[in-house]
Amino acid sequence: MRFMIIVKNDPQSEQQTPPPELFAAMGRYNQSLLDAGILLAAEGLSNSREGAQVTFQKGRTSVKDGPFAEAKELIGGFWIIQVKSKDEAVEWARRIPLNEGGAVEVRRVSEPRDFEGVMPPATTAQEEAMRDILGNKSN
Amino acid sequence: MRFLVMVKHDGKLYETPPKRADMEAMGKYNQTLRDAGVLVTVDGLLAPSYGARVTYKNGEATVKDGPFTESKELVAGFWILEVKSKEEAIDWTRHIPFRSGESVEIRRIAEMSDFPDLK
Numbered sequence: 001m002r003f004m005i006i007v008k009n010d011p012q013s014e015q016q017t018p019p020p021e022l023f024a025a026m027g028r029y030n031q032s033l034l035d036a037g038i039l040l041a042a043e044g045l046s047n048s049r050e051g052a053q054v055t056f057q058k059g060r061t062s063v064k065d066g067p068f069a070e071a072k073e074l075i076g077g078f079w080i081i082q083v084k085s086k087d088e089a090v091e092w093a094r095r096i097p098l099n100e101g102g103a104v105e106v107r108r109v110s111e112p113r114d115f116e117g118v119m120p121p122a123t124t125a126q127e128e129a130m131r132d133i134l135g136n137k138s139n
Numbered sequence: 140m141r142f143l144v145m146v147k148h149d150g151k152l153y154e155t156p157p158k159r160a161d162m163e164a165m166g167k168y169n170q171t172l173r174d175a176g177v178l179v180t181v182d183g184l185l186a187p188s189y190g191a192r193v194t195y196k197n198g199e200a201t202v203k204d205g206p207f208t209e210s211k212e213l214v215a216g217f218w219i220l221e222v223k224s225k226e227e228a229i230d231w232t233r234h235i236p237f238r239s240g241e242s243v244e245i246r247r248i249a250e251m252s253d254f255p256d257l258k
Binding site for chain 2 (some may be wrong): 004023045056057058073078090093094095096103106107108109110115119122123127
C-alpha cells in the first residue's frame with residue numbers, strides 16, 4: 001500500500017527558515033526511509049507566494065496567485081512511502097523529527113483496483129499502464 | 140521546474156462514488172499530460188477514514204485516526220508536473236475536467252538549488 005505523509009504548516013510558520021539542525025535531522029530521517037526500502041518520494045514545497053489557486057466553475061477557470069495569507073492550513077512538503085499497512089505508515093510518521101506544533105496527515109494513496117466496478121475498464125487499463133510507465137508500482 | 144497540483148475539497152466528494160463519465164474524462168485528461176511529456180505522477184487519495192493525523196509535542200507523537208471532523212479542506216488527489224514555468228503549470232490545470240466549483244492548489248516543488256547554503 002502507498003501512503004502520502006503531508007506536512008502541515010500555515011502562513012506564519014512558512015515564513016520561518018528552518019534551522020540547520022532540522023535539515024540535518026530530516027536528512028537522517030529520509031535516509032532511514034531509503035534504508036528501509038520504502039521511500040517513493042520526499043519533497044518540500046516552496047513558499048505559497050510562488051503558488052496559485054485555480055477554481056473551476058461551469059467551463060471557466062479563475063486563477064488567484066499566492067501567497068495564501070488567509071489560509072488556516074498550508075502544506076509544506078510530503079513523503080510517499082510503500083508499506084504493508086496503515087499502522088506501519090503511522091509508525092514511520094511518528095519518527096518524523098518535527099518540533100512542537102508540527103503536524104502531518106497520513107493518507108492512503110488509491111490504486112486503480114480501489115475503483116473496481118466504478119472506473120470503466122478501459123480507463124483502469126490506461127491508468128495501470130500509465131503507472132507502470134511512470135514507475136509507480138502498487139504493491 | 141516541478142509543480143504539485145493538489146485537488147482541494149471539503150470531503151463531501153468521498154460520500155458518493157465517482158461517476159464513470161467523470162473518471163473517463165479524467166483518464167483522458169491524464170493521457171494528454173502524458174502525451175505532452177509533462178506528467179511525472181498522478182494519484183488519488185482515499186477518504187480520511189483510511190488515514191490519520193500525527194502531532195508532535197515534547198518529543199512525543201500523538202496519533203488521531205481519520206476522519207478529521209475539523210478539516211474544511213482536504214487533499215483529494217494530486218498531479219506532479221514537470222514544466223518550464225508556473226504559467227505553463229497553470230495552463231495545464233485549466234484543462235482539468237472540473238465544472239462545479241472545484242479548486243486546485245499549485246505549488247512549486249523545492250529543488251536543491253533553492254538551498255545554496257546547505258552543505
